[in-house]
Amino acid sequence: MAEHLLTVRGLTKRFGSNTVLKDISFQVERGEVIVVIGPSGCGKSTLLRCINALEPIEGGEVLLENDVVNPGGKNLIELRQKIGMVFQSYDLFPHLTVLKNITLAPMKAQKRKKAEVEAEAMALLERVGLKDKAQSYPRELSGGQKQRVAIVRALCVHPELLLFDEVTAALDPEMVREVLDVMLNLAATGKTMIIVTHEMRFARAIADRVLFLDGGDIVEEAPPERFFTAPETERAKRFLETFEFKSVKARPATP
Amino acid sequence: MPDLGLEVLFKGQNMVRLLGGLGVALKISLIAVGVSIPLGILLGILMAGKNRVVKAILRVYLEIIRIMPQLVLLFIFFFGTTRIFGWDLSGELAAIIVFILWGTAEMSDLVRGALISIPKHQYESGEALGLSGRQIYFFIVVPQAVRQLIPLSINLVTRMIKTTSLILMIGVVEVLKVAQQIIEANRMVSPNAAFGVYLAVLVLYFIACWPISMLAGYLEKKWR
């Protein structure tokens, strides 16, 4: 068995002449929670999409244990079952009930028994407080509820690694918490996760390690306490400052 | 290579006659479109309006015209009205009347659809800016509706041209009738004339419709 669950080595991704990810390398251990932060357009989401082989890559490789994850690769379908992904826009299947959304992949892709899968789905729904919504359609749910269902849907495939792509970015503020709580819960049970987020305090609470991405590079890689209190690079400092507001209350009276 | 009967097309005035036949079809569709579009716009505005009685009457007209095949309408006018009212209606005139009735119905539905598709908040932001109802209509609603409408009404033209092929069935001498005459006249010398001549008719219709469809498609993409 390989020592790392995920190995990203020399990953390079271009859109036309625009290089979005430049020679990215890092490893993820089992049970580790990685938070990827950085300014908009720094390639965070693209990185997750490449790990899940939703984008072809121009250089380097992504390994899950010893298997190469690659679009058009041989065991891609099996590998993707080991990598769960949750998107910003939830993307539940609108024509299926909540329960069917969750059981579709386990039953059709993994050929698991209906009774077993449904029992697991119901248990997971109960854990995220949505047991009574099993027979609802996605349009009947709030954004936060949809996102929790999307997380359950990914979990039910039994992935070894979970990717979260700005899962709270499209939510109303009061719904952010319910989704983050679910994720904190998962981290506490030892799930391996890579999380892209703009919620800095959440990042600090959940991360074992922070990757700061800027301009397609990993500019800084550090434990959260150190990164948020004493970032080493100028770019990380400047980025963290954009989340601070200076008070304007003390302005002089206008003439 | 088998005899495809293509030489018939280049004999004497045959090609010119075919084109003349197409000309009749095009003339009828252009007249019908020319009348249908303004009439349809008027009825469409009324259908998107508030008067329930007017709306109901127009709805019935639209549904009746729509549910019947155009050929049935042609029969009703060409055979039916002449019998009932005893007037004399040429095939061409019957065709023009039917195509105007049909085109107006289709156009009014397009206009109605375009008008009601403008989202409510467009009206509301107009009001919030202090525009009057009339100003909102002319500066906000109409320009957006027109963009949707132009490609659709261009498509109506091709539908009209294609439908004119039906007037053969009420005895108007158009392309297909001319084609039949040419084939008949040459059946001894070119037994395979049917292939060449009908192929030519197919191509002629295609040449008439395709550029118009392309234009509609182009505008639709550009204004989406």
Place this chain on the structure above:
Amino acid sequence: MDLNTEVLTQYLPLYQKAAVLTVKIGYFGIVLAIVIGLFCALIQYHKIPVLRRIIAVYIEISRNTPLLIQLFFIYYALPKIGISTNAESCGVAGLAFLGGSYMAEVFRSGLEAIPPIQKESAYSLGLSPLKTMFHVILPQAVSISVPGFVANVIFLLKETSVFSAISLMDLMFTAKDLIGLHYNTIEALFLLVVFYLIILLPVSVLGSLLERRVRHAGFGS
């Protein structure tokens, strides 16, 4: 205008026979058109090289020429190069040739209306492309296509009215025949309208019911 009921009852069986023919050809033509349309739409959606070009040409020809001319070509011109059909199969083939392109456009725009992220979330759950198409994309695309599909079915049923031109004894043929033969114009036209309504109204009503159901199904998230 008075309708002569005696004439009506005398004509009725003729119209019934003709209506059966119209419905039969319409049914087979439309079923075939759906198959062709789905096939073309899938090829265009997946952008399969060469085939999609051929299909694009087919769609342009089919949509920019009248059914009547297509029928004349199939029925009178093709036999000259050795492809012969009887009138009924010609009717079915013509309707399928015309309808295939209309169905293809409706299905294709239904497929394209599904956001790509739906496919991606299915992939990331480990569903194969085929299963994703079957369980995730197609069911949604089909529902989106329903209004256009219903409109096409009605359009194609109406188009069957030109079949009399290739001497199929359909409703139009019967009506014209009776007008010419007995000069009972009003009765002949009355029955023509009634029979077309019998064929088209149920489809139209069923279609709007179907549309309403689809609109209220699990959509609009």
